[in-house]
Amino acid sequence: MDPLLYVLDLIVFIGIFGILSLSLNLEFGFAGLANFGKVAFFLIGAYTYALLSQIGVPFYLCLVAGGLVSAVFGLLVSLPALRLRADYLAIAVLAFGEILRLIVKSEEFAGGDWGITVSPAITLVGTSHRVDALVNIGLVYFCLFICFLVAQLLANSPYGRAMRAIREDEVAAEALGKSEAKYKAQAFMLGSAMAGIAGGLYAQYLQYVLPGMFMPMVTFTVWIMVLLGGPANNWGVLLGAVLVQIFVRGTNILKDYFLLPINPSDLQYILFGALIILVLLYRPQGLLKESQIKTKAMEGVRRARNAVKNK
Amino acid sequence: MTVNWAQVFFNSAITGSLYLIGAVGLTLTYGLSRFPNFAHAEFITLGAYIGYLVARQSGLGLPLALVAAFLVTGIVGLLCYRGIFQPLAKKGASIIHLMVASIALGFILRYSIGAAWTWKPLYFTATWSAYDIGPLRITGLWVWLILTAVALAILMHFILVKTKIGKAIRATSSNPELALASGINVDRVILITWFIGAGLAAIAGIFRGADTQIWPLTGWDIILPIFAVAILGGIGNFYGAIVAAFIIGLAENIGVVGLIALGLSTSYRIGIAFLILIITLIVRPEGLAMFFRRA
Amino acid sequence: MQETLLKISEVSKHFGGVYAVSGVSLNIKGGGIWGLVGPNGSGKTTLFNTILGLHRPDEGDIYFNGKCINRLAPHQIYGLGLVNAFQIPRLFSRLSVLDNMLLAARGHQGDMLLNSLFLRKGWQEQEVELAGKAMEILETLELVHLALSPAGELSGGQRKLLEVGRGVMSSPTLLLLDEPAAGINPNLGKKIFQGIEDLSQEGLSFFIIEHRLEILFDFAHWVYVMDKGKIVVEGKPEEVLEDPAFFEVYLGV
Numbered sequence: 001m002d003p004l005l006y007v008l009d010l011i012v013f014i015g016i017f018g019i020l021s022l023s024l025n026l027e028f029g030f031a032g033l034a035n036f037g038k039v040a041f042f043l044i045g046a047y048t049y050a051l052l053s054q055i056g057v058p059f060y061l062c063l064v065a066g067g068l069v070s071a072v073f074g075l076l077v078s079l080p081a082l083r084l085r086a087d088y089l090a091i092a093v094l095a096f097g098e099i100l101r102l103i104v105k106s107e108e109f110a111g112g113d114w115g116i117t118v119s120p121a122i123t124l125v126g127t128s129h130r131v132d133a134l135v136n137i138g139l140v141y142f143c144l145f146i147c148f149l150v151a152q153l154l155a156n157s158p159y160g161r162a163m164r165a166i167r168e169d170e171v172a173a174e175a176l177g178k179s180e181a182k183y184k185a186q187a188f189m190l191g192s193a194m195a196g197i198a199g200g201l202y203a204q205y206l207q208y209v210l211p212g213m214f215m216p217m218v219t220f221t222v223w224i225m226v227l228l229g230g231p232a233n234n235w236g237v238l239l240g241a242v243l244v245q246i247f248v249r250g251t252n253i254l255k256d257y258f259l260l261p262i263n264p265s266d267l268q269y270i271l272f273g274a275l276i277i278l279v280l281l282y283r284p285q286g287l288l289k290e291s292q293i294k295t296k297a298m299e300g301v302r303r304a305r306n307a308v309k310n311k
Numbered sequence: 312m313t314v315n316w317a318q319v320f321f322n323s324a325i326t327g328s329l330y331l332i333g334a335v336g337l338t339l340t341y342g343l344s345r346f347p348n349f350a351h352a353e354f355i356t357l358g359a360y361i362g363y364l365v366a367r368q369s370g371l372g373l374p375l376a377l378v379a380a381f382l383v384t385g386i387v388g389l390l391c392y393r394g395i396f397q398p399l400a401k402k403g404a405s406i407i408h409l410m411v412a413s414i415a416l417g418f419i420l421r422y423s424i425g426a427a428w429t430w431k432p433l434y435f436t437a438t439w440s441a442y443d444i445g446p447l448r449i450t451g452l453w454v455w456l457i458l459t460a461v462a463l464a465i466l467m468h469f470i471l472v473k474t475k476i477g478k479a480i481r482a483t484s485s486n487p488e489l490a491l492a493s494g495i496n497v498d499r500v501i502l503i504t505w506f507i508g509a510g511l512a513a514i515a516g517i518f519r520g521a522d523t524q525i526w527p528l529t530g531w532d533i534i535l536p537i538f539a540v541a542i543l544g545g546i547g548n549f550y551g552a553i554v555a556a557f558i559i560g561l562a563e564n565i566g567v568v569g570l571i572a573l574g575l576s577t578s579y580r581i582g583i584a585f586l587i588l589i590i591t592l593i594v595r596p597e598g599l600a601m602f603f604r605r606a
Numbered sequence: 607m608q609e610t611l612l613k614i615s616e617v618s619k620h621f622g623g624v625y626a627v628s629g630v631s632l633n634i635k636g637g638g639i640w641g642l643v644g645p646n647g648s649g650k651t652t653l654f655n656t657i658l659g660l661h662r663p664d665e666g667d668i669y670f671n672g673k674c675i676n677r678l679a680p681h682q683i684y685g686l687g688l689v690n691a692f693q694i695p696r697l698f699s700r701l702s703v704l705d706n707m708l709l710a711a712r713g714h715q716g717d718m719l720l721n722s723l724f725l726r727k728g729w730q731e732q733e734v735e736l737a738g739k740a741m742e743i744l745e746t747l748e749l750v751h752l753a754l755s756p757a758g759e760l761s762g763g764q765r766k767l768l769e770v771g772r773g774v775m776s777s778p779t780l781l782l783l784d785e786p787a788a789g790i791n792p793n794l795g796k797k798i799f800q801g802i803e804d805l806s807q808e809g810l811s812f813f814i815i816e817h818r819l820e821i822l823f824d825f826a827h828w829v830y831v832m833d834k835g836k837i838v839v840e841g842k843p844e845e846v847l848e849d850p851a852f853f854e855v856y857l858g859v
Binding site: 028036080081084085086087088090091092094095096098099102103105106107220223224227262263266267268269270272273274275276277280281284 | 346398399404405406407410411412414415417418419421422423425426535542575578582585586588592596
């Protein structure tokens with residue numbers, strides 16, 4: 001296969017999973033939520049996009065709808081689930097994701113086992129695969145940019161500070177007037193919306209949606225990206241997305257060029273597992289440490305501090 | 312629609328037995344180490360493969376496969392605890408980190424198995440003939456499964472109540488600090504529990520593999536219902552797990568009848584356990600615990 | 607003395623049949639330093655926690671600024687201006703000292719989701735002001751050199767000071783302090799209380815539990831003495847010191 005296409009394909013995947021990483025970073029990195037069901041909201045966004053585009057809705061509305069529907073589900077799930085202990089929450093949303101996957105697998109309107117074909121968002125007539133890939137990169141990275149902007153603005157604000165405080169100590173934060181329920185629900189809704197948009201982008205890029213594309217494995221891949229890159233650091237989790245995707249797609253490419261004694265995709269997950277355990281044991285803060293809160297006030301204090309130091 | 316209720320109840324016993332054997336290990340380690348071990352699914356899978364290997368090499372039947380799988384997987388479980396979870400816990404890892412570590416461990420085991428045996432489904436060569444006794448359709452395998460579950464339940468009860476180690480497990484489960492203070496070697500208790508837990512998972516794996524197929528997702532296919540059993544029965548509560556296993560077995564099989572009656576796809580069958588799991592977590596996460604003596 | 611800020615009327619709280627607080631009534635008026643003393647286990651901390659909404663009173667009523675607060679959640683009580691500094695400091699260890707201070711400010715506009723994304727200018731300026739105020743308080747408490755360090759790196763005594771600082775930062779109407787001088791050397795303890803007195807003269811009111819009677823009695827203008835869940839003596843410090851009931855409580859004579 002065309003090597004340049006491999007690279008372009010990789011870049012698209014980095015973009016889509018970058019959005020997913022940012023969404024999990026918001027939920028887990030900043031708000032401390034154990035969302036083991038990220039793929040559920042990815043699925044909702046993807047299938048919403050697929051179904052709407054099937055009836056001729058323009059692509060940008062499909063994307064927005066994917067985000068909105070995911071956000072609504074996120075809110076519904078957050079109502080009973082967010083007050084649960086971390087492990088209960090994790091198991092519950094994991095099960096939720098599996099129920100959704102079971103539904104789309106069994107119901108006709110969602111295409112069952114064979115899924116739904118999706119037309120790409122933007123088609124330019126008579127172009128090559130390369131140009132199609134470039135168009136997708138444009139679309140995906142536009143969305144990624146917006147999500148990144150939102151994530152950074154939130155993190156670098158009193159809102160983000162309050163969210164981190166709740167993550168650290170809910171009781172203390174509540175005593176200071178920060179409502180745990182509100183911040184967690186909002187984080188979860190936003191995270192779900194982002195995952196929904198990523199789902200729509202995924203659906204139109206691959207041009208079909210299948211239940212098998214939304215296994216729990218996707219959730220855990222995103223977790224690896226966040227833990228490796230650095231929870232509570234938006235640049236960090238993007239870095240995690242880049243590294244993990246290079247690793248995943250890279251080993252797939254190797255398969256075409258080398259004959260390995262072991263199936264590369266098996267080896268890749270074995271190494272993943274080992275890597276994550278090593279990260280958890282020896283560098284749980286990830287590659288990039290938690291980002292500091294950058295507001296006008298905080299930066300002012302930092303500058304003054306540095307000025308004093310440098311005298 | 313005529314329903315063969317006798318078969319429904321018998322099937323419930325089969326499902327319940329499988330889930331019970333699978334869930335005991337999970338509920339005990341969850342209760343002791345205070346985190347859900349998602350790699351329990353891969354202990355189940357590993358057991359199926361070890362059983363397959365032994366059955367093929369030796370040509371001898373089920374019992375040897377069960378014992379071999381129990382021992383090997385038990386040791387693997389023990390090593391996983393020692394090598395991964397214990398060091399993490401010592402470093403103060405949060406419950407989220409431990410959960411993620413268990414998933415990572417699951418990857419390592421699952422894909423190692425996939426690499427070693429490929430992802431093609433395997434089948435035990437032994438065949439089990441079906442008999443019709445009255446309204447019931449029975450196979451030898453199912454009878455073995457139910458008998459094994461009953462035997463294990465009685466054995467575990469005996470161990471927990473009558474033996475020193477069993478009492479130590481119960482003590483540590485309800486109050487680790489107090490157990491340590493009373494001279495119990497808590498470290499050894501935890502190791503033994505992980506050994507037994509993984510070993511029992513292996514046995515469940517063999518039965519599941521024999522009943523359906525053996526592939527790297529054998530354990531993951533049934534892990535959520537097994538979680539449902541552990542949580543409904545009360546985490547760490549052996550007796551609760553027994554009751555929960557049969558409640559869920561019944562719910563699934565009666566549920567299938569309901570699905571057919573409602574014209575829904577029977578593949579939703581497994582969703583019944585998922586629903587019970589979610590509802591229990593939201594409404595009453597301690598499950599049936601208060602009705603049973605601890606552990 | 608001004609209006610009543612905090613009125614507690616026959617409040618009781620029991621745990622499984624054991625009464626930690628039993629029929630307690632007291633009045634805290636605006637301005638000044640009010641003290642609560644008593645031996646260990648007399649129910650002081652339970653009373654504080656009940657006032658703050660961590661427990662619901664089993665009997666009796668609690669009024670703050672005329673409003674009954676029995677059923678309010680802690681963050682709501684905080685919002686009314688009744689603020690606490692925990693006995694064992696519960697700081698956000700991974701956040702900086704300055705962040706910890708800023709979190710304590712009430713009514714920070716940037717707290718809302720939409721405000722953090724859009725109207726950023728408004729709260730940026732507000733935060734600069736709040737940061738200024740925070741740095742001043744940190745200077746008084748001799749913590750300003752640690753403003754950008756993670757709160758987890760502070761010593762036990764420094765954490766205490768930060769806790770008090772956070773309490774002051776929230777511009778409370780009434781600030782509850784549970785043993786502010788515990789675990790701090792006496793000189794620093796006196797210094798904290800001096801700071802508290804300065805602030806009380808600017809209009810802030812304090813209700814303080816303190817074990818170190820000698821420090822508290824120097825600064826408080828009214829003291830309540832608790833024993834076994836009940837108020838046994840109250841009055842100006844010099845009067846309480848002469849009351850035989852006070853000695854009975856502490857010396858068992």
